[in-house]
Amino acid sequence: MEWLFFFEVSLAGLGTGGLYALTAIAFVLIYKATRVINLAIGEMLMVGAYLFFGAAAGWALPWWLAIIAALIGGGILGIVLERGVIRPLLGENPISVFMVTIGLGSILVGMVELIWTANPRSLPNFFPTDPIFIGDAFLAPKTFWSFVVAAVVIALFLLLFRFWRGGVALRATASDQGAAYAMGINVPAVYSLAWCLAGVIAAGAGILLGSIGGISSEMGFFGLTVLVVVIVGGLDSVLGALLAGILIGWMEAMAGVYLGGEYEHLVTFILLMVVLLLRPYGLFGTREIERL
């Protein structure tokens, strides 16, 4: 019976881990293409969740239409942030840009609170509610379905990144901007594309996260754990982001159940410190990353 419980907690942890991995991909995408450490990723996720809430509850759209609207809104938000705020800062000190993204996060929180107030809300449920059993282990249907969706989206993204010409342009830009520019790749457009895709992914993660635990203007704190995930995985590694996301999701669930809820984040940050001590460039990161 003990093992069954362990298995159930593990599955729940993997469920959260899937969301970490998904959001971490949005983060890594921006970092790889534009070398910007975007601390506002958690807030972009929150805005996505609120856009869904606004479309589904406010305009009373059917849930699938509301999701599409929120994803498009997230993409537009990404483009607006890139063109309006990040592009003019090109070539500035990376720390300035980093600080600006922190400011962006606060502004997004403020805007959401102005429109929807600071009260927590719950999202309309759109997942099937039949309980899920894997073997004998029970899994909350929301966790299960959000993991499935996250996994599908991640797989889709990896395929795009590998085979789509836009993905190839992204990888080329991440690898050598100057050469990409001279090869006829429109690098500024690639920047916008990276932020747009990241915005869409973050909005999707926000909807999933919100449908599990409800939404509030403080949801952006999720981004803090995502930051740990990408640093542990190595800032510029997609694979690292995936594995670290799953690992940290699982560890948090374990710590929460066996040690108590207050240990969840403690364990996460201890892992961060250990990884940084042993491998300062993250588990899968490139060695020559310029550290902030």
Place this chain on the structure above:
Amino acid sequence: MSILNVEGVSLSFGGVKALRDVSMQVEKGSITAVIGPNGAGKTSLFNSISGFYKPQEGRVLFEGEDITRLPPPRRAALGLGRTFQNIALFRGMTVLDNVKLGAHVRMRTGLLSAFWYLGKARREEAEIREQIEREVFDFLEIDHIRRHPVANLPYGLQKRVELARALAMRPKILMLDEPVAGMNREEKEDMARFILDVKEHWGMTVLMVEHDMGMVMDISDQVYVLNFGQLIASGKPAEVQANPEVIQAYLGSGDVSTLREKLGARKRVA
């Protein structure tokens, strides 16, 4: 007939004048070289032509069209291909992927249509790939390393892959920034042969910046000499080689100020 005209280009970074009133012409189907001592402004001139720098004064004309303000990708589409002084390959990708990216500029299907009409995009990619394999890989003798990641290749081969990538763009003018820098004699000879073949068999125009005088004098049709951001001589290799100012610029007069004076005097006379 000249394919590329540089007219009175001046470029400065803050107070530093990297280029002063530089004019040059590249004849279609020729090999034109820009030489000069370190810091003479060769790479600045190159970057002004390929669009990485925007000169404050002057114009760059390509096939008669003013391209001074166009961003690099547009120039690439018009037919300017280049390599870099420090190898600028896409590390982590294979040789084939690198070279295929050079062909990127030739694909007609746009980013989104390549996504939606997978069939058409795939056909196009297959065609381009076949073409690349036939021409570029055989020509540069890199067929055997097609599947290798570029990061692990020896320096000389990396330089060759970079040339292959530029050739895959099928440019009208191929710009080479120090194509034989850091190579041993054998690698240099190979590269010189490839550059000559590019001109003779493919009919491409080549513009190169190079330090290696031997190679420049051997294969160039026209040589321009830069010093302190100014053009001090131009002509056939033999003429340039005999020019006392060039000799002085290269060997040094022992005193920078006399050289500057001399340059100033030349300008006043002109």
